[in-house]
Ligand SMILES: Nc1nc2c(ncn2[C@@H]2O[C@H](COP(=O)(O)OP(=O)(O)O)[C@@H](O)[C@H]2O)c(=O)[nH]1
């Protein structure tokens with residue numbers, strides 16, 4: 001709770017057992033609840049989560065094992081967002097890379113600027129080599145050309161929004177495409193109540209499990225298709 005506003009933290013996770021306890025311990029006290037949604041974890045993530053639940057009243061481990069093409073990032077987010085009970089929701093990876101401690105400053109800007117949805121942009125960042133940013137830049141350009149929407153970080157995994165705008169986000173994608181979808185829909189349906197705010201990303205705890213090239217190509221195709229035919233129902237699970 002901060003300035004009379006309650007806030008839930010939603011984190012999708014797959015096989016993050018090694019770092020989960022340390023991550024949860026560091027979650028600032030203004031978060032009213034922490035929802036960690038495991039998706040097909042094959043390590044001790046669920047057991048570690050149950051243990052954390054015993055010691056931390058704010059923490060809940062949820063399980064959503066639906067996947068599409070082996071990925072359940074979007075399904076996990078949709079479940080976490082639906083279960084969140086606070087007025088504000090912060091979504092972020094459970095790998096320690098996003099500055100969830102920045103919520104108070106972001107909230108202040110949201111109130112001052114009358115925003116309902118903020119996508120936390122990692123770019124531009126001169127410290128990150130341009131070749132690493134290339135994929136995101138290519139997708140940003142695609143969005144500019146197809147949607148006439150100037151975005152700085154089409155794949156940021158940290159978003160802050162009011163719970164009451166969730167129906168307007170029309171979330172359907174169960175895989176990684178939930179990430180571009182949530183921004184494109186927030187921009188389209190919330191108009192001036194959407195903004196990007198610059199944040200600073202940290203180095204990841206543990207290894208990423210994804211293939212950036214494969215995911216990037218899937219994003220490229222999905223973004224183009226979505227411009228002409230918007231999905232109407234939740235993606236089919238495998
Ligand atoms: N629910 C779910 N979460 C996943 C999946 N794959 C990765 N994650 C989690 O989603 C977040 C983003 O994945 P990550 O490997 O950090 O991707 P990157 O940030 O693009 O390198 C992390 O918190 C992972 O634990 C998945 O298939 N399903």
Ligand SMILES: [Mg+2]
Nearest residue numbers: 093095097204
């Ligand atoms: Mg990550």
